[in-house]
Amino acid sequence: MNTGRTVFAQLLGVVPFSHFEHLVDKYQANRWTRDFTAWSHFICMAYAQFTRREGLRDLIACLNSQSSKLYHLGLRQRVSRSTLADANERRDSALFEALGHRLTEMALALYQDHDIGLGLKEPLYAMDSTTIDLCLSLFPWADFRSTKAGIKAHTVIDLRGAIPVMLTITTGKVSDVSLLDNLALPKGSIVVLDRGYVDFARLYLLVQQECSFVVRAKGNLSFHCTEAHPTDAKAGVWSDQTIVLTGERSKKGYPQPLRRVRFYDAVSCLELVFLSNRLDLSALTIATIYKQRWQVELFFKWLKQNLNVKHFFGNSLNAVRSQIWIAVCTYLMALIAHKPFHARISLRNFLHLAEVNMFEKVTLAQMVTNALTGDEIE
Known part of the structure; x- marks a missing residue:
């Protein structure tokens, strides 16, 4: 019998726990609760992302059905709808944003030598936004048009690994071009824009x-x-x-x-x-660079198809920001864990394998091998 860690535990192991605790202290994320800690909150929401839960009732039922397995990950009590809803409303989303920035640094270190095939020495970035439609009666703060609400996720990705290096969440009325005022890239960088x-x-x-x-x-x-x-x-x-x-x-x-x-x-x-x-580059190189902008569109499409960024577990701005940032953290955790296997299996299929093997005690390497060879888990 395999007595190792579950697949979910290995994915959570990507998160530097000591740094997470530092961020909890920095943002005083546990000041209003004794039992449902920030780590418990993160486990619940990361589970929702990895398993693509689309409703609070559904999420709570699934969490409590696996309470014995989640206990060893740090979730030490059964979770109620009101507890998780309150946490989404009250716990500062800045905690999960800061965690996202730390995971971004880790991903960039892994992919810094990744060749995108353009022969450029400079780092290449793509900037764009995606709109997420919301119900105006449930999200009145996100008024977008007369009959609908919406938010925008303004994003800059490093094209060496489709890594989001900047993410700003605004209401749908904020223009894309205004976010150029907040753009801060390393000297010598190239950014591709629509x-x-x-x-x-x-x-x-x-x-x-x-x-x-x-x-x-x-x-x-x-x-x-x-x-x-x-x-x-x-x-x-x-x-x-x-x-x-x-x-x-x-x-x-x-x-x-x-x-x-x-x-x-x-x-x-x-x-x-x-x-x-750039007056020094060839015209064909400039055209090829622009073609890389499509990677940011694929990034948005990937998030919407494989993670939960369209059905929210809370209606406040803080709850929405928390869920989107935890979705980005989940993406980065998967991206980091997937790096040793990127030549063997796509990130999408790796994530789907993790979903169906969430509580299996098998190494990630063996999980991938089993999927590719058809061997059974010992």
């Missing part, structure tokens, strides 16, 4: 921070071409120019030359125009 982020004054501030950008241009751009570069129509590069902006507001906001690349994507049959401050 055309919703075209604000030349903000982009120029990014350049002054010694960062680079590749952004899709809007159709009404006013500019003057100062130099035309050789093109390669067979590769999709229809034009490659060095330009200066001529619009009164835009040239004041961005007074330096820009690169303008017009590219035809044969796969989507779309003509795309890119702007960048």
Whole structure:
């Protein structure tokens, strides 16, 4: 009989517990309760994410049916709906946000040498947002339109491992471009943006921070071409120019030359125009960099399909923030645990294996091997 740790315990083991306790003290996360600690709260919500529970009643029933197995993980009592609901409402979401930042640091250390195949020395990031629709009567603080509510998760991911390095949760009314004011990346970084982020004054501030950008241009751009570069129509590069902006507001906001690349994507049959401050890169490299922006869309899709970020266990802003940050923590825990097996199995399938083997006492390596070979667990 295997007397080792369960799969769920191994996944929770990714979390540096001493640092978690430090964060609990920092945010005084246990000051209003003696029994249902922050760690117990995290176990419950991480279980909800790994097993994709969609309702509070469903979650509580499943937790209490496994109470003997959860006891050894640190959940020492049966959980009631009111206890978990109160914890989601009252415990500061900043605790789980800080934990997410620590797990991000751990994931970045693992994936820092990951090659995304562009031959770039600089780190590459993608920035975008996703909207999560809510019921206006249940979430009145998240008013978005006259008949619906919604929140936005503004996210920056490191493309070396699809690791979220920045996540800001706002109501749906907050514009995407305003989040550029909060963007802080390492010097020399390249960030890929969609055309919703075209604000030349903000982009120029990014350049002054010694960062680079590749952004899709809007159709009404006013500019003057100062130099035309050789093109390669067979590769999709229809034009490659060095330009200066001529619009009164835009040239004041961005007074330096820009690169303008017009590219035809044969796969989507779309003509795309890119702007960048990188005058040294080839036009095809700039187009290829922009294609990497799709990874942030896949990240949002992955979260929504494989974790629980659309059904919430509380209606307050704090409860919603806590659940989204715990979902991100769960993603990062899975990403870190999956790293030794990334060549053998996808992260999605690894997560599904963890879900069905949650309380099996088998190593993660053996779990993956069993799934790939069909061998039974000893």
